[in-house]
Amino acid sequence: MKKIKQIFYLGIKGSNSFLAASLSAGNKVKLSGLASFEEIFRSVEKESSAAGILPLENSLSGSIYEIYDLLTDSKTFITAETEVRINHALMQKERTGLQKIRYCLSHPEVFRQCRRFFSDNPSIETVPVADTASAAKMLKELGPDTACVANPAAAAVNNLRIKKEHLEDNRNNYSRFITVGRKLKQHGNxxxxxxxxxxxxxxxxxxxxxxxxxxxxxxxxxxxxxxxxxxxxxxxxxxxxxxxxxxxxxxxxxxxxxxxxxxxxxxxxxxxxxxxx
Amino acid sequence: MKKIKQIFYLGIKGSNSFLAASLSAGNKVKLSGLASFEEIFRSVEKESSAAGILPLENSLSGSIYEIYDLLTDSKTFITAETEVRINHALMQKERTGLQKIRYCLSHPEVFRQCRRFFSDNPSIETVPVADTASAAKMLKELGPDTACVANPAAAAVNNLRIKKEHLEDNRNNYSRFITVGRKLKQHGNxxxxxxxxxxxxxxxxxxxxxxxxxxxxxxxxxxxxxxxxxxxxxxxxxxxxxxxxxxxxxxxxxxxxxxxxxxxxxxxxxxxxxxxx
Structure with missing residues (x-):
């Protein structure tokens, strides 16, 4: 099997797929973000030293058939799997008291999964954005009264401080990611x-x-x-x-x-x- | 079986669950929006003349285990099912040419499912909001250069004009909704x-x-x-x-x-x- 030099993932640095790629990849592998699942499959098909990482199912929201469909139609195969526990972490540019936070950016689904925290802290106004990695990136340009909810990798990438981890109501929240490559492996159990x-x-x-x-x-x-x-x-x-x-x-x-x-x-x-x- | 007088659904008027409830309910049934799936189950448990409508699976994104979990832990039963084809419709306060639209509000997942339309119309800037029904409601207060993507029921509820239906890339996009009530039915195939x-x-x-x-x-x-x-x-x-x-x-x-x-x-x-x- 050819050595993997590059892994494609969905979104920008700090996305959930980026986190999964970081946890799976060796040190010398280049991680490259793409804008859609389809582009990931097309890119892997073109390059034998590349792999793609994709979310296949989540313990709360089930299988993602869209990935199965793309896998079915593509010339790629699953070559590895990994499971990552979701950690919806509250982060800030500079750590302040909770009462100083006025706005919080994140994806709408994240707010839905963290209902208890936001109903316990009604003075924080939730502001929906396209994805959690973008929320963390935007935070760099905003004032100290704004926080975001994203995964810990997004904090590391954007030099943010984690105020509180695991805001999610249900701790049994984990995602299964697959790695895809151009060759069907001849081993594996x-x-x-x-x-x-x-x-x-x-x-x-x-x-x-x-x-x-x-x-x-x-x-x-x-x-x-x-x-x-x-x-x-x-x-x-x-x-x-x-x-x-x-x-x-x-x-x-x-x-x-x-x-x-x-x-x-x-x-x-x-x-x-x-x-x- | 007691006559159903009220159906609880997730969100506000014009939400996807509201649409499913409207398509399923008789004329004299009151439709009431609630803020979470859990509140729907709790409300149905309390009232024998009430039912709840909930999304159980989608043809692209699979089963929603969260609903199965709530159903498992509650004293309610599935009493009906219905399938609704997704229709991501572009709507405006007053119909204009596409080139006059500068902003478009919707849920991030909707933008992801309508990639082709937005990449064909790069002059329209996508603005993520918490849900499609809120997008349609917000549109009433905004200028003619802003549109939204929501379901046709949201247009009817907010008196908006539909500019274009079915923006979604994949037409095989439908959701299965279940109705839940307090009694296990004695008939049904x-x-x-x-x-x-x-x-x-x-x-x-x-x-x-x-x-x-x-x-x-x-x-x-x-x-x-x-x-x-x-x-x-x-x-x-x-x-x-x-x-x-x-x-x-x-x-x-x-x-x-x-x-x-x-x-x-x-x-x-x-x-x-x-x-x-």
């Missing part, structure tokens, strides 16, 4: 697949029989209606290979006989533990 | 369940055997890791009853023997067709 099934009783049951027979652990299964095709469903499945006892080829051959349009989305090592941000 | 399974090979395969045996159609299956409990998964399943041939009680009894912590989330009639907004 975790596999991601997608396939279609006819919408007839028992079709899924039959399609899962090889996993039961070979004793393989499914770690994800998700159905998705195919728009405009009422009687067919798309499935996303992740599973773990069984210490090499049952091979990759064996399960793929079995699955191809039981499903339609099977595609291997990637092979990679299962993440060890959730990373704190 | 669609059932939503949740349950736990031990994370051992074959457990899901076994749990699906009653559907295959009874010839019932699964319309959704989704696994979700339980945070902090690495070896257990939560499953969400929707299925259709088979013209009354196999009863509700039969399948629930079978499933209880094969799963842990089974909960019936609701019983309702399958939606007929996607509603246009």
């Amino acid at each position: 975790k596999i991601s697949l997608m396939f279609n099934l006819k919408h007839v009783p028992g079709s899924l049951y039959k399609a899962l029989s090889p996993y039961a027979r070979l004793g393989l652990n499914l770690t994800k299964i998700e159905s998705r209606p195919i728009p405009g095709r009422l009687w067919e469903y798309l499935f996303y499945v992740d599973f773990e290979l069984n210490n090499g006892k049952h091979g990759f080829d064996e399960i793929i051959t079995a699955m191809k006989m039981l499903t339609k349009n099977l595609k291997v989305l990637g092979r990679y090592d299962k993440y060890d533990k959730i990373k704190n941000s | 669609k059932i939503s369940l949740m349950f736990n399974l031990k994370h051992v090979p074959g457990s899901l395969y076994k749990a699906l055997s009653p559907y295959a045996r009874l010839g019932l159609n699964l319309t959704k299956i989704e696994s979700r890791p339980i945070p902090g409990r690495l070896w257990e998964y939560l499953f969400y399943v929707d299925f259709e009853l088979n013209n009354g041939k196999h009863g509700f009680d039969e399948i629930i009894t079978a499933m209880k023997m094969l799963t842990k912590n089974l909960k019936v989330l609701g019983r309702y009639d399958k939606y007929d067709k996607i509603k246009n907004s």
Whole structure:
């Protein structure tokens, strides 16, 4: 496998994808922000020494089908996964008392996830902006009565002081990011697949029989209606290979006989533990 | 079943949930906006003649686990479902040429979903606000060089003119809303369940055997890791009853023997067709 020299991520320095890229990448890898998920896929397709990092699911808001769609249509594969715990941190240019903060910039969804903090501090007016990394960047130009909520990487990048971490109401808030590259890996204990099934009783049951027979652990299964095709469903499945006892080829051959349009989305090592941000 | 006199929805008049509530509700039903999903559940629990309408999944962004969590912890059940096609519409106070529009207000996610339109019209500056309904409301106080992107109901509510419909890049963008009420319905051909399974090979395969045996159609299956409990998964399943041939009680009894912590989330009639907004 060619050495990765560059990782593309969504947004600007300090975005959540930037944070995930920073936590995953080695020291000598260049991180480059792009404006859309699609541009990330197009850039990775062009450059064999590049990878892209993308959010695939969140513990509160579920799978992001848009990424699955782009992955399906692209010539890239999942080569790694990582999980990052969300940390909505309040930050300022110079640390002051909470009562001195009059405005707070962030993404609207962040304010929604931090309802308790803002209802406990009603004197702080929330100001919606396009994304958290832009909020942190804007803060540099604003007065001491304005704060923002962003991730700790955004504070580091913009030289801001963190006043309070984890404003979010629900601490079980983490995102799973995938790394994509041009080559399907030949090793790794975790596999991601997608396939279609006819919408007839028992079709899924039959399609899962090889996993039961070979004793393989499914770690994800998700159905998705195919728009405009009422009687067919798309499935996303992740599973773990069984210490090499049952091979990759064996399960793929079995699955191809039981499903339609099977595609291997990637092979990679299962993440060890959730990373704190 | 008691007659529904009031429906609670998220946000203000013109929000996407307001639109879904308007499309679902009869004429004499009062629609009341609330500030959070949680308040909707609490309000429905208190009032037997009230219902709540909530977004459960979107064709691009997937299931909203936050709603599943609130549903799981509440004493309410799904009593109906409806699907609404997203229509990101450009609207103005007075219709002008596109070239006269200098600013456009909307939610950041809406701008992301309408990238093509805004990159084709670079003279329009996008201004993020907290939600689309607020954007439409704010427009009433602003000059003729400012437009917003919101749903058509927001135009009607705020007496705005629609300049262009469906700015979104991907037309396969629709949301599934559920109605929740205090009573589990005794009729309806669609059932939503949740349950736990031990994370051992074959457990899901076994749990699906009653559907295959009874010839019932699964319309959704989704696994979700339980945070902090690495070896257990939560499953969400929707299925259709088979013209009354196999009863509700039969399948629930079978499933209880094969799963842990089974909960019936609701019983309702399958939606007929996607509603246009």
